[in-house]
Amino acid sequence: MKVDQAVAQTGTRESILKNAEVLVSDNGIQNVTISEIAKRTGVADSVIYHYFKNKEDLVFSIAKSHFRNAYNELHDQLEGILEPVSKLSKMIWYHLRYGQTHYNYPRIWLFECRANRSFYKHSAYQAVRKYAEVLLSILQEGVKQGSFRNDVTMRLVRELIFGAMDWEILQGLATPSEPYQLSHIQEIMALILPMIETPPRKLAENNDKASRIVEAAEQMFSQCGYKNSGIKKIARLANVAEGTVYEHFKNKEELLFYIPKLRWTEHFNSITEVFEVKTPIKKLARFIQHHFMLILTQPMFIKTFLLDLQLNPRFYETEAFAIFQDYCCIVDQILEAGKIDGSVRESVDTDKFKNLLFGGFNHLALRWLILKPGQKTDRLAEMDETIKLLTRAVIYNP
Incomplete structure (x- = not known):
């Protein structure tokens, strides 16, 4: 009986995650309520709070679930591949393909998680780090085998590769008419390999109010984040009246x-x-x-x-x-x-x-x-x- 109950609870939690993923991907976290997620899942609001602390915890848990799944699947994808270059190519292909086959996930990962400072303190971020370690281990393995250079900082290379893949996906989200193609793997590898393959032996004081406002906003957004920065605080930091800010800008977003x-x-x-x-x-x-x-x-x-x-x-x-x-x-x-x-x-x-x-x-x-x-x-x-x-x-x- 206890086993059946545990299975049922796991199913409920997964159902909540899947339904929340669709709603948040389509509308953004700010425009979705716990009640809407509960209604779509067919449970009471209290059931969601049984599994998740709040809406942010729920959204971060979506990313955590995906990175855990991706980590496990990637292990199967790489099994039997011995040569580091092939492993590297396979991981890049898998990472981009995962974004294509899980349509809602990239929007949540890039727009709702990576853009949120709190995510990096959440347990979900540890799942991201564990996944990223796979790429680093491939690069380090290549160094040990002599396929990759030993005078290159592979952690730096890992940042470049993940950055390139994120940018590829982000550009696809920004221009849906031109989604990224898995056929581009060869072009990506053609840039990465020359970097790592072993070569063959052969704010000052400002009297302008508009500038002060911009500098104050830049500082406030950087330190507190856009959502936690108000026009009143920006005006105070810029040493201008709140109304002066609105003389130059319609609102905070502008x-x-x-x-x-x-x-x-x-x-x-x-x-x-x-x-x-x-x-x-x-x-x-x-x-x-x-x-x-x-x-x-x-x-x-x-x-x-x-x-x-x-x-x-x-x-x-x-x-x-x-x-x-x-x-x-x-x-x-x-x-x-x-x-x-x-x-x-x-x-x-x-x-x-x-x-x-x-x-x-x-x-x-x-x-x-x-x-x-x-x-x-x-x-x-x-x-x-x-x-x-x-x-x-x-x-x-x-």
Whole structure:
């Protein structure tokens, strides 16, 4: 009898998770209530609270369930594959395929979990770390077997790979008419392998009120998050009246979206030094360095961009996103010039490289600024190694 009861309870919990996944994916966590989830599941509200502390715990548990399932399935997928390159390719394929076959999960993972600071303190995050360790073990195994270089920090490579995959999925969510394709695995691997394969032997004082408001909002969003930042607090920090804020911005959301528009425009305009370098590979290295320096020079903006903007579906409807796209297209120009002069491999897929670059940046910035902000890390050394890895991914070696 006790066994039957345990099975029934497990079934109820799984049913709650599945129904919540559909509702939250379609509407967002803020627009779904516990009562709606209970009604769809066919249980009382109290039953949900028997299994989950609150709505946030329920949503985080959806991600936890998926990462546990993915971890177990991945073990079966990799069984019998001995060669590290094949294992790496298989894991990337599996990770992207899982997002395709579990349609609702990517939205919940990227928009509701990764964008929420509380997620990283939840037990679900440990399931994510356990899953990520599989990729690291593949890379380290490749080093032991001599297939991968022993002078590369494989934890850094792992960040780049997961960043590239997240970016690939995120772009598919942002543009549903152009979903990511599993056939792109070869293009992704063609960028990763050159990085890791063993080579063959051969805020100052400001009197402008609008600027003070923007700087105060950037600081407030970075420290407290968008949802916990109010116009009154921003006005107080900027040393202006609350009404003054509304003279410049209609509401808090308009202020949020103005920040990336301003910062990416500033960064875009400051990048002219990249084009003072003549060779495409040196231009690419200079661009990557310039981009990564944002973590050091604009940490508050990058935190806000990662958590409150990039994982916000409405960001992709703004003028700020168009400016960001123009900025990213500088990479297209550099790689095209490299293909013309022969310094960049003709087979390099530009879009996949941008996924690797910008997605990897996101993961590194997340670790440096949010997950382990107090940890002593030689960021400049990691930055230099990242530049070497990314340029190695595209360079032509006859």
